[in-house]
Amino acid sequence: MEVTATDADEPGSANSDVRYTIINQEPELPSRNMFVINPVTGGIRVNAAELDRENIPKYTLEIQAADLEGNGLTCFGKSIITVTDSNDIAPQFEKSLNTVSVPENKVNALVVKMPVSDGDEPHSSNWATKYRIVDGDPGGMFTVNTGPSRLEGIITTAKPLDFEKDNRYTLLVTVENEVPFATPLPTSTSTVQVNVEDRNDAPVFDPVEKVVSISEHLQVDSDLVLYTAIDPDIMAHKLRYRMDRDPAKWLDINSETGMIKTKHSLDRESPFVKDGKYRVLILAIEDEIPATGTGTILIELEDVNDNAPTIGDTPLKLCNQDPRLVRLAVTDRDGPGFAEAFSVELLEGSNMYCTAQMDETGTVVELTFKAMREQRNFYINLRVTDAGGLKQDHVIHVTMNEDSCMTWGDFCVRS
Structure with missing residues (x-):
């Protein structure tokens, strides 16, 4: 900043030749000469590099102006200097290690909330935070976002976790501010140990849709196809099978083996057949726990010349x-x-x-x-x-x- 004093004596004479001096600095920290003034122009500059808003946000300088080139009559004034913020403090995680448990098969499930602290000016970009998972998640199973307080990282599941494939993840998370650091600073990291909780998984048909091509004149009580499911749980349960949707009531399924048979004659020209295809839905049901998987049989009926013109x-x-x-x-x-x-x-x-x-x-x-x-x-x-x-x-x-x-x-x- 620049200070100016006026003198009513004859311009250009020694009586109006003013010089400026800093006679006091409050507080005198971290040194008493944090600022310097140009004695002729009154321009004030920073004299040391130790300004720290977080410790001393404001300085008050007492300035003396004297004529006769600084040796005559005097007056005094004050200069108030406010130190503005720069991003010179890195945010820090409150905990360097978090151990959590998350149920499998849930998307957008909360994994952990990770609070941090930052000494920069509150509610500024120097203070607000952003987060990254830098290790431990090659499959993109998790996502991390900034919480509403802007001083909290929130990790959620981006994909359903599978206990049978991977029951533990070790994530390394870093935090930075919304704007770059003013000087190179070490970033804070936190480790999240995620333990996946086992849940009962529904049976799965493989493939989910099975295509079968047969003649529409297949004899009644003929084996059509064996269609079975698997239980992905480590402790597999016994499965039984049931026909869920058979519009024309042509088929039957063995509840123990999953073998599908014909119980009535098939007809490609039936109104239940669309574009030569007949669709059937099959259920696989666990005996002990009511978890159900669904599969589809798509029957392509090969035409036979069984309709006269x-x-x-x-x-x-x-x-x-x-x-x-x-x-x-x-x-x-x-x-x-x-x-x-x-x-x-x-x-x-x-x-x-x-x-x-x-x-x-x-x-x-x-x-x-x-x-x-x-x-x-x-x-x-x-x-x-x-x-x-x-x-x-x-x-x-x-x-x-x-x-x-x-x-x-x-x-x-x-x-």
Whole structure:
């Protein structure tokens, strides 16, 4: 800082030539000459490097100003100097060793709270702390954060701990301030000994979802698949198995062995089958302690050509003078390779009434009827065959009369 005194005598003369002197420093610690003043300008500077806010936060200097180049009339003033904080004190853990126990299989479980102290200015960045785990956690099982007080490190579990894999961790934690140290300082460390407490683990299926491909014509009471779970506990418990979800009630499971059998015929075309896949949920239950694991069997049903193609057998009423073209849609519940493209043929003399062919998509029968003078009632016998060679015969009742001519349009029937 700089102090200034004024003198009313003639400017530029010895009577107004002022000189400055520090005549007292309070307190006189750590030395009595902590500051020095320029006798001509009044500028005050730090004279020693031992300023310490934590011990002496404020100094009061008594300054003398005298004219005649410091030998004449005098006056006095005070300069108050406040020492501001710098981050020159490292935070310190209150405990260098912490031993704790944590239950396994819990995420975000509290492990330990680690209080620290810091002598810098409270509630400043020089005083607030941050923490790091520098050793003992290669798998990232833990996380450490600063507590609400900003002078506390809180360790929690970042992943579920597994007693059977690792029942003890030794963590080394360091603490620093939010801002860098003003001078190089040793950082404080604390060791956390974490003992993992054993808990009863639920049984685990391996794999969690098992895929099985079988024919939809697998015989009843056939073995489908053996699906078992393991108990990850060191002291394994006896397991029993139960079907949890079997929408069509096709399967059964041996409660002791986990062998799954068929108890009813399977059907790929069932509404319980989606995209050729049937999903079943299995439970593994511990006998002694009610812990349960869940597994999934995904059954891929291989298609069999077990559904014949069908058409609508709706009676037809046609104009006997101008019967035109009738289109009949063909359907087949089987999958690709066993359905379209279809083929058609007329049976038992039905060709005297019409001709039959498939359209260009191979999914619609086109019947072209012949005109008749008289009114007739007759039956058309058709045989439709799918791409897998499975046949189905159909009989269609046809009525031809003049009554149908008034409202005749292009006729289309879809089953």
